[in-house]
Amino acid sequence: MILALSIGLLGLLALSIPVGIVLFLLGFGMDTFFSAFPLIRGLGNLVWSTSNNATLIAIPFFVLLGEILVRSGIATRTYAALDRWVSWLPGGLVHANVATATMFSATSGSSVATAATVATVAMPQAEKLGYDPRLFSGAIAAGGTLGIMIPPSINLIVYGFLTQTSIPQLFLAGLVPGIALALGFMAITAVICLIRPELGGTRRTFPLAEMLRALIQLVPIILLFTIIIGTIYNGWATPTEAAAVGVMGAIVIAALFGGVSIRMFAESLLGTVKITSMIMLVVIGASFLNFTLASAGLGRELQALLDGLGLTPTGLILVVVLIYIVLGFFIETLSLMVVTIPIIVPLVVAQGFDPIWFGILMIVLIEMALITPPVGLNLYVVQGARKSGKMSEVMVGAIPYVIAMLLMVGLLILFPGIALYLPSVLGGG
Amino acid sequence: MSDTLLHRLRRLNHGVALATGILLMACAALVLLDIVLRQLGSSFGGTDEISGYVMAIATSWGMAFTLLELGHVRIDILRGRAGRLGRALFDLFAMLTLTGTVTLIAYKCWPVVERSLANTSRANTPLETPLAWVQIPWFAGWIWFAVMAWLTFIAAARLILQGRLAEAEGAIGCFGEEEQAS
Numbered sequence: 001m002i003l004a005l006s007i008g009l010l011g012l013l014a015l016s017i018p019v020g021i022v023l024f025l026l027g028f029g030m031d032t033f034f035s036a037f038p039l040i041r042g043l044g045n046l047v048w049s050t051s052n053n054a055t056l057i058a059i060p061f062f063v064l065l066g067e068i069l070v071r072s073g074i075a076t077r078t079y080a081a082l083d084r085w086v087s088w089l090p091g092g093l094v095h096a097n098v099a100t101a102t103m104f105s106a107t108s109g110s111s112v113a114t115a116a117t118v119a120t121v122a123m124p125q126a127e128k129l130g131y132d133p134r135l136f137s138g139a140i141a142a143g144g145t146l147g148i149m150i151p152p153s154i155n156l157i158v159y160g161f162l163t164q165t166s167i168p169q170l171f172l173a174g175l176v177p178g179i180a181l182a183l184g185f186m187a188i189t190a191v192i193c194l195i196r197p198e199l200g201g202t203r204r205t206f207p208l209a210e211m212l213r214a215l216i217q218l219v220p221i222i223l224l225f226t227i228i229i230g231t232i233y234n235g236w237a238t239p240t241e242a243a244a245v246g247v248m249g250a251i252v253i254a255a256l257f258g259g260v261s262i263r264m265f266a267e268s269l270l271g272t273v274k275i276t277s278m279i280m281l282v283v284i285g286a287s288f289l290n291f292t293l294a295s296a297g298l299g300r301e302l303q304a305l306l307d308g309l310g311l312t313p314t315g316l317i318l319v320v321v322l323i324y325i326v327l328g329f330f331i332e333t334l335s336l337m338v339v340t341i342p343i344i345v346p347l348v349v350a351q352g353f354d355p356i357w358f359g360i361l362m363i364v365l366i367e368m369a370l371i372t373p374p375v376g377l378n379l380y381v382v383q384g385a386r387k388s389g390k391m392s393e394v395m396v397g398a399i400p401y402v403i404a405m406l407l408m409v410g411l412l413i414l415f416p417g418i419a420l421y422l423p424s425v426l427g428g429g
Numbered sequence: 430m431s432d433t434l435l436h437r438l439r440r441l442n443h444g445v446a447l448a449t450g451i452l453l454m455a456c457a458a459l460v461l462l463d464i465v466l467r468q469l470g471s472s473f474g475g476t477d478e479i480s481g482y483v484m485a486i487a488t489s490w491g492m493a494f495t496l497l498e499l500g501h502v503r504i505d506i507l508r509g510r511a512g513r514l515g516r517a518l519f520d521l522f523a524m525l526t527l528t529g530t531v532t533l534i535a536y537k538c539w540p541v542v543e544r545s546l547a548n549t550s551r552a553n554t555p556l557e558t559p560l561a562w563v564q565i566p567w568f569a570g571w572i573w574f575a576v577m578a579w580l581t582f583i584a585a586a587r588l589i590l591q592g593r594l595a596e597a598e599g600a601i602g603c604f605g606e607e608e609q610a611s
Contacts, residue, residue, distance in 0.1 A: 013504045016520075017503065017523045017526050021531075041540075057483065064453065240460070266447060266450075270447060274446070277491035277495035278500045278501055
């Protein structure tokens with residue numbers, strides 16, 4: 001069964017059938033060949049109960065929030081402000097790329113949107129100030145991946161939903177590793193630019209007054225993050241409700257600081273509907289596959305396989321990490337997450353690992369998938385915004401940041417507390 | 430003829446998606462109002478329930494728009510290496526499986542609505558919503574998706590048969606224009 005499932009999964013994906021549909025087809029296959037009862041009778045009910053869900057409505061809300069911030073020009077101002085603050089470091093504006101991506105991660109739930117935003121505002125600066133295009137674009141692709149780690153994160157909502165894990169706790173758990181990764185990215189940039197200063201363009205310092213003035217531009221984003229996270233941990237609102245608060249906050253901020261127009265608003269809504277339906281087709285497909293796998297007794301079979309292999313728990317985690325790295329070359333973020341959760345999470349949890357910790361580990365691995373060729377969505381997004389130069393330059397530029405992510409994976413395995421300390425102290429349901 | 434059909438489908442779903450987006454916005458406003466009221470000591474209750482229904486309806490009605498905007502993710506690994514005709518065949522095959530699957534889903538959703546209608550079921554919640562009221566719009570969204578998928582499939586198949594491969598790729602290819610541009 002496991003073999004048939006794996007071959008079916010990879011085969012159907014390779015045929016370029018939409019990922020959500022592949023999951024349904026696998027579910028039908030499980031039903032036909034491995035189940036004693038006709039499970040397809042439950043399909044309608046499952047589609048209804050998966051989408052009639054007040055937790056998942058957080059997804060369109062967070063997408064909309066990000067769309068509004070990006071389209072109203074707040075992103076551009078944030079970038080300019082952060083430039084004033086971090087460009088004195090070795091590597092200059094490259095740090096602004098990472099810092100802007102980090103701040104946007106804190107309000108938007110999507111990696112691609114974050115990378116696209118930063119790429120559009122940053123790229124024109126790179127040539128003007130003489131930066132190495134490889135490092136510069138690599139930093140944007142990598143920084144953008146933080147969007148799915150630093151809360152709020154759509155991927156963590158989906159993980160929490162499919163594994164029945166607390167979403168507020170997942171959000172808390174992602175905070176420290178997310179910030180640590182951002183700092184790691186900046187540290188690696190600084191080290192590279194100290195060794196080879198010609199990569200880093202001009203270091204610039206700005207007068208203090210200008211720096212302080214720039215600070216005002218950062219207020220909206222920080223405020224928004226505080227409101228979203230604050231309402232959740234004060235117990236005023238669930239993550240879903242906080243997302244709704246965030247949407248309204250973004251509209252107010254856009255009206256005060258940026259430009260609001262009917263056109264911009266309509267585009268934001270259309271973008272939201274498009275991304276939400278894309279995510280939901282995959283999520284509903286995964287729920288159906290989950291349901292058929294459970295009924296067909298996948299858990300028992302996996303356990304038997306594992307016992308046969310005689311792996312220690314640590315051995316298992318290392319194998320899992322390796323699987324994600326390899327699959328990550330070819331499959332992307334949400335798809336990678338959703339197709340593997342039904343199979344891998346039960347296995348890992350059965351070995352006594354914390355599902356929250358594993359969620360965070362999985363997110364780092366999936367972030368890596370976003371910037372590893374041949375299929376790395378963020379690489380393409382950044383390349384698309386550059387309009388010149390070779391794709392391979394972005395790929396080379398991303399390598400140092402892949403190394404930082406690998407270090408993070410190692411640290412998370414050695415010290416699970418990096419992820420689990422905050423949730424254990426603050427609780428958060 | 431196929432291109433006018435596709436153009437019409439796009440415009441139609443553009444409108445549907447906009448309406449869906451407005452529905453989601455309205456829901457966000459409702460949730461916010463509920464939070465504020467709760468802080469003031471009252472609440473209408475049932476916001477969670479309404480959010481769930483909105484999500485179900487918005488999800489099913491947004492699907493066709495995402496399809497026409499080429500937003501449903503596909504893995505481009507073999508397809509990207511094929512020639513123009515090869516890509517067209519990959520696209521058409523993927524489109525056919527999607528259309529078939531979605532038709533089956535829509536068909537299997539009907540018994541859910543049928544049962545609610547037959548039993549005049551109400552939700553087991555404070556609002557006691559008659560389930561058919563929310564399940565019929567949800568079900569209609571899946572039917573809409575299936576019909577749109579068939580029309581898109583037929584239009585794209587015609588384009589491919591006429592040898593207009595570039596246009597077919599624009600209709601059922603792998604990436605939307607927006608992603609390539611942004």
